[in-house]
Amino acid sequence: MALITKQELKPFLNIDSATEDYDSVINTIISSVGKDVQRICNQDIESTSQTLELNGNGTCYLLIPKFPVISITTLKHRSEILDLWTSHVAISSTTYQIVYINNVAYLYYSEGFIEGIANYQLVYISGYATVPQDIKQIAIEMSVIYFKNFDINSGVKGGRLGLNSIAESVQGVSATTQFRDLSQDWFKRLSKYRKPSL
Numbered sequence: 001m002a003l004i005t006k007q008e009l010k011p012f013l014n015i016d017s018a019t020e021d022y023d024s025v026i027n028t029i030i031s032s033v034g035k036d037v038q039r040i041c042n043q044d045i046e047s048t049s050q051t052l053e054l055n056g057n058g059t060c061y062l063l064i065p066k067f068p069v070i071s072i073t074t075l076k077h078r079s080e081i082l083d084l085w086t087s088h089v090a091i092s093s094t095t096y097q098i099v100y101i102n103n104v105a106y107l108y109y110s111e112g113f114i115e116g117i118a119n120y121q122l123v124y125i126s127g128y129a130t131v132p133q134d135i136k137q138i139a140i141e142m143s144v145i146y147f148k149n150f151d152i153n154s155g156v157k158g159g160r161l162g163l164n165s166i167a168e169s170v171q172g173v174s175a176t177t178q179f180r181d182l183s184q185d186w187f188k189r190l191s192k193y194r195k196p197s198l
Contacts, residue, residue, distance in 0.1 A: 002030050002031070002034055002046065003030070003033065003034045003037060003045060003046065003131050003135060003136060003139040004030060004033075004131075004136055004139045004140055004143065005030075006023060006026050006027065006030070008136070008140065009026060009030065009140055009143050009144075010026070012140055012143075012144050013026075013143075013144060013147055025147070025150075026143075026147070029143050029146045029147055030139075030143060032146065033139050033142045033143050033146065034046060034139070036142065037135060037138065037139060037142070037190065040186070040187060040190050040194065041190055041193045041194050041195065042194055042195040042196075043066065043067060043068070043126075043127075043193070043194075043195035044066055044126045044127035045127055045128060045131060045135060045193070046127050046128075046131070047070055047125055047126070047127040047128065047129055048066075048125065048126050048127050049073075049123070049124075049125055050066050050122075050123070050124055050125070050126050051121065051122075051123045052064075052065070052066075052121070052122045052123075052124075053118040053120070053121055054107075054113075054118070054119075054120040054121075054122055055115075055116065055117050055118060055119065055120075056077075056113035056114045056115050056116045056119050056120055057113055057115060058112070058113065058114070058115045059112065059113060060108055060109055060110065060111075060112050060113070061099075061106045061107070061108055061109075061113075062106060062107045062109070062113055062120065062122075063104065063105075063106055064098070064105040064106060064107055064122070064124075066126045067098075067100075067104075067105035067126055067195065068105065068126065068127065068128065069098045069105055069124055069125070069126055070124075070125040070126065070127065070128070070129050071124060071125050072093065072096070072098070072107075072122070072123070072124045073123040073124055073125070074090040074091075074121070074122075074123045075090060075091045075093075075096055075107070075109070075120065075121070075122050075123075076088045076089070076090055076091060076120065076121045077091060077114065077119060077120055078119055078120075078121075079116075079119070081116075081117060081118055081119070085121050088121075091109070095109060095110045095111055096108060096109040096110070103195075103196065104195075104196065107122065132193075134189060135190070135193065138186050138189055138190060141182060141186070142182075142186065145182065
């Protein structure tokens, strides 16, 4: 799953949805934007399957490093670090749940996590089942800018990558186009999704 689709982006690029001439470039841009948004937010946005080995700490709470959590598939415990996970039965899902404390995800297990090294395995889905609309809008804006940074589809000759403005003379009339840096605006709008560094 990507943050946005080609079909969602093409109208903003003034490209007909049936045109496939730029699909390769558009796919690359959409992928890059997804990685950039994930980096800015410091968390998964697209739904992603995770398999983690966690150290039991003797309490009822374990920190989940990748969140938000959509769903938990299984939680398993092993006594010996060399035991294969396939030989262990999943812990009943009625005994654990995800809780958020200060916007950080924890796994709460009512029976407590036995101390040990890599003695619990958590399989779950992180990210968002449906990408929030404001993130989609930012992904579209970023994609449009990335697309316009190159000389594609009759854009700025030579592209505008790294330029603050461009001056042109058309039929004897001079015109200067200023390019606004939207990166700070994107950071600000994505800040509510930013996971604190742990």
